[in-house]
Amino acid sequence: MNTLPTPSISPDFWHGKRVFLTGHTGFKGAWLSLWLHALGARVTGYALDPPTSPSLFVDARLADLLDSHIADIRNAPLLAQTLAAAAPEIVIHMAAQPLVRVSYLEPALTYETNVMGTVYLLDAVRQCPSVRAVVIVTTDKCYENHEWHWGYREIDTLGGHDPYSSSKACAELVVNAYRNSFFNPNTPGAHPAGLASARAGNVIGGGDWALDRIVPDCIRAFLAGSPVRVRNPHAIRPWQHVLEPLSGYLLLAQRLYEHPRQFSQAFNFGPHDRDAWSVHQLVQYLCAKWPGASMTIDPGPHPHEAHFLKLDCSKAHALLNWQPRWPLPRALDSILEWLETYRSRGDIRACILSQIRAFEASSPHA
Ligand SMILES: NC(=O)c1ccc[n+]([C@@H]2O[C@H](COP(=O)([O-])OP(=O)(O)OC[C@H]3O[C@@H](n4cnc5c(N)ncnc54)[C@H](O)[C@@H]3O)[C@@H](O)[C@H]2O)c1
Structure with missing residues (x-):
């Protein structure tokens, strides 16, 4: 039984806060932009x-809702200038x-994008006195994967078999070095912002059109009326709805802002064990509906892909009161609801907003 109080993302906290969000045109960025x-x-x-066409950013008409800069994270001077002009209190790097x-x-x-992009962003933050909290989004793939049956903890060894996973492990090392060197409260003249990294697993949700991800592959096949081609049916993944890690990032940013010393660490945000399904199970569920x-x-x-990878999220539960809210079937049903809205040319923004409200109203599931 869950004995923790419901974690709360506080509208009182977020109202009027200036937030600098990188990656806002992507899948997770579009959901987070709308939520913020x-x-x-x-x-x-x-x-x-x-990065895709179609895209949730365009379908939900997000350019109307925020100050959108289309620019390269590798353009360090432009990044620093844009950040300085925005004078944000909170930075979320995706x-x-x-x-x-x-x-x-x-x-x-x-x-270049994942490692030097993080370096350039943190350098820009160092020059920007308004910032109080920085969340750097990496991935569960940053760990050295031993195909263990227990979850990886934040203290486990970083690694990464392929260039993507390794680049995110490198980004974690960059965060650590910047935290020790430039955001360390024990260092005279250090920047006062809290700096944390967030590691989450495979996220799913309406509006993801990326290639080589199984849920978007299902969506494209359903719309085309063709069979879904499944590459690694026995691979087990810690699936979670995109709102789960996003709720973790928001809670983490809130706590970092309030207590920068205490929360300047790495945090895992993953689903419960029962939501680690095989690719086959997941596709079967969607196909049946x-x-x-x-x-x-x-x-x-197929190129090498890790078969089994799960996160131990005890730290996020204990320190942030963060808990997953939607069991996997609920998450998959929400994707089918979005797909029906998309197929019938309904209001995508309204659909996503109603899912955010439903998620906020849900209790953690133990
Ligand atoms: N989707 C997942 O399952 C998943 C899992 C773990 C971690 N993540 C992490 O979450 C973050 C967002 O992932 P996503 O699924 O939304 O990806 P996405 O491809 O949908 O979005 C990526 C975003 O980064 C931007 N981007 C890429 N290169 C850039 C550059 N050179 N300069 C400026 N912007 C650039 C894109 O324009 C886009 O806005 C990433 O850091 C990713 O590594 C995603």
Whole structure:
């Protein structure tokens, strides 16, 4: 039984806060932009154009709701200038090259974006006295994966088999060095902001159109009326709705702002064990609910992908009161609801906002 009080993302806290969000045109960035706007925050976004077409950023008409800058994270002077002009209190860094397969094709671009992008952002923050809290988004793949049956803790060894995972482990090391060197309250003249990193697993939700992710692959197949091609049916993933880690980032930013010393650390945000389903189970669930849907197994060969990876989230539970809220079937049903809205040309922004409200009203599920 859950004995923790319900974690609270406080509209009183977020109302009027100036937030600088990188990666706002992407999947997670679009959801977070809308949520922050609904909480009353004043959001400045910094990212390249939406990485997919269609995109949630365009479908939900997000450019109307925030101060959107389409620019490269590797352009350090422009990044610093844009951050300084926005004078944010909170910075959330999500801009990245986030795909394992692309990282095999474009390793240098992946490292430039994910590692040097983080360096440039933190350097810009150092010059910006208004900032009080910085959350750097990495991934569960930053750990050295031993295919263990227990979850990785924040103190476990960093690693990464492929360039994407390794680039995010490098970003974690960058965060650590900047925290020790420039954001350390024991260092005279240090920047007063709290600096934390957030590691989450495979997220799913309406509006993700990325290539080589299984839920978008299902969506494209359903809309085309063709079978879903499944690459790694037995791979088990810690699936979670995109609102789960986003709620963690918001709570973490709140706590960092209030208590920068205490919360300047790494945090895992993953689902409960029972939501670690195989790819096959997940596709089967969606196919059973979408009329006429079916799947076929693609025998490969495929590039290396980790088979089993789960996070131990005891720290986020204990220190942030963060808990997952939607069991996996609830998360998958919300994707089908979004898909029906998309297919029938309904109001995507209204659909996403109503899902955010439903999520806020849900209790943690133990
Ligand atoms: N989606 C997942 O399952 C997942 C899991 C773990 C971690 N993450 C992390 O969450 C973050 C967001 O992921 P997503 O799924 O929304 O990815 P996405 O591809 O949908 O969005 C990426 C965003 O980064 C921006 N971007 C890419 N290169 C850039 C550059 N050079 N300069 C400026 N902006 C650039 C894109 O324009 C876009 O706004 C990433 O840091 C990713 O590594 C995602």
